[in-house]
Amino acid sequence: MPIRKDKRERYVEVEVSGPREPLWVRCEACGELIFKRKLQENQYVCPRCGAYFFLSARERIVSLVDPESFRELPLPAVPEDPLGFADQMSYRERLARSRQETGLNEAAVVGEARIADHPVTLAVLDFRFIGGSMGVAVGEALYAAQAHAARARTPFVFVVSSGGARVQEGVLALLQMVKVVAGRELLAQNGVPYIAVLTYPSTGGVLASLGSLADVTLAEEGALIGFAGPRVIEQTTGERLPPGFQTARFALEHGLVDQVVPRAKLREELAKVLEVLAEEP
Numbered sequence: 121m122p123i124r125k126d127k128r129e130r131y132v133e134v135e136v137s138g139p140r141e142p143l144w145v146r147c148e149a150c151g152e153l154i155f156k157r158k159l160q161e162n163q164y165v166c167p168r169c170g171a172y173f174f175l176s177a178r179e180r181i182v183s184l185v186d187p188e189s190f191r192e193l194p195l196p197a198v199p200e201d202p203l204g205f206a207d208q209m210s211y212r213e214r215l216a217r218s219r220q221e222t223g224l225n226e227a228a229v230v231g232e233a234r235i236a237d238h239p240v241t242l243a244v245l246d247f248r249f250i251g252g253s254m255g256v257a258v259g260e261a262l263y264a265a266q267a268h269a270a271r272a273r274t275p276f277v278f279v280v281s282s283g284g285a286r287v288q289e290g291v292l293a294l295l296q297m298v299k300v301v302a303g304r305e306l307l308a309q310n311g312v313p314y315i316a317v318l319t320y321p322s323t324g325g326v327l328a329s330l331g332s333l334a335d336v337t338l339a340e341e342g343a344l345i346g347f348a349g350p351r352v353i354e355q356t357t358g359e360r361l362p363p364g365f366q367t368a369r370f371a372l373e374h375g376l377v378d379q380v381v382p383r384a385k386l387r388e389e390l391a392k393v394l395e396v397l398a399e400e401p
């Protein structure tokens with residue numbers, strides 16, 4: 121079912137209650153209290169109303185790959201806070217908070233895994249970490265994963281959950297668009313397929329570079345897919361946008377994605393695509 125953006129659930133981790141072990145979460149769409157384990161079993165889709173909760177990168181990986189098959193690759197070391205940036209808080213402080221909140225070092229998690237026994241190289245963005253935004257660290261991580269996929273000749277699977285380029289790194293963040301497109305070219309040169317999975321949200325410089333260059337593009341049901349937000353576009357163009365603008369279905373009808381897939385079927389659909397790609401020509 122299409123989910124209204126303003127009803128989208130926050131991550132379960134920040135919605136928990138209970139004295140020690142977080143057991144229950146409340147669905148913001150329908151108000152139902154849900155047993156957390158039940159929600160996990162249901163792939164973080166509300167069992168009552170079908171609303172999609174956000175997935176962290178690690179939850180996404182668990183939901184897509186064969187059990188115990190993920191082997192994480194180290195993220196390349198990069199200089200931090202190259203511009204000495206500060207808005208309401210310093211960028212260094214923002215990074216430190218994101219690390220503490222997510223347990224991740226950066227907004228990307230990359231590694232090798234198997235999906236229905238097909239080896240893949242996987243890159244997943246985590247929206248909790250400064251909006252899944254792509255700065256130098258994420259750009260380098262994606263490029264390293266692409267280079268790994270090219271060497272290992274395993275299909276590259278990229279799960280997008282991002283607001284775009286990381287503004288705190290200015291033009292250095294924008295340059296990552298070039299880098300990951302070069303990485304995409306590396307895959308093509310080595311005959312390695314690239315599958316993108318667009319989720320909520322897939323926007324800005326990540327969609328405008330690597331996110332829209334896949335051989336096969338799947339969109340999760342409920343994904344938001346676009347460059348700038350609808351409000352910005354309406355204000356800039358002075359025009360009203362068509363209904364359903366930037367939804368996964370809209371992207372499908374306009375040829376930007378190949379298929380819209382419910383979360384519960386994503387693993388299966390990826391397996392099908394990988395099966396076809398693995399066939400000898």
Ligand SMILES: [Zn+2]
Binds near residue numbers: 149152167171
């Ligand atoms: Zn619900």
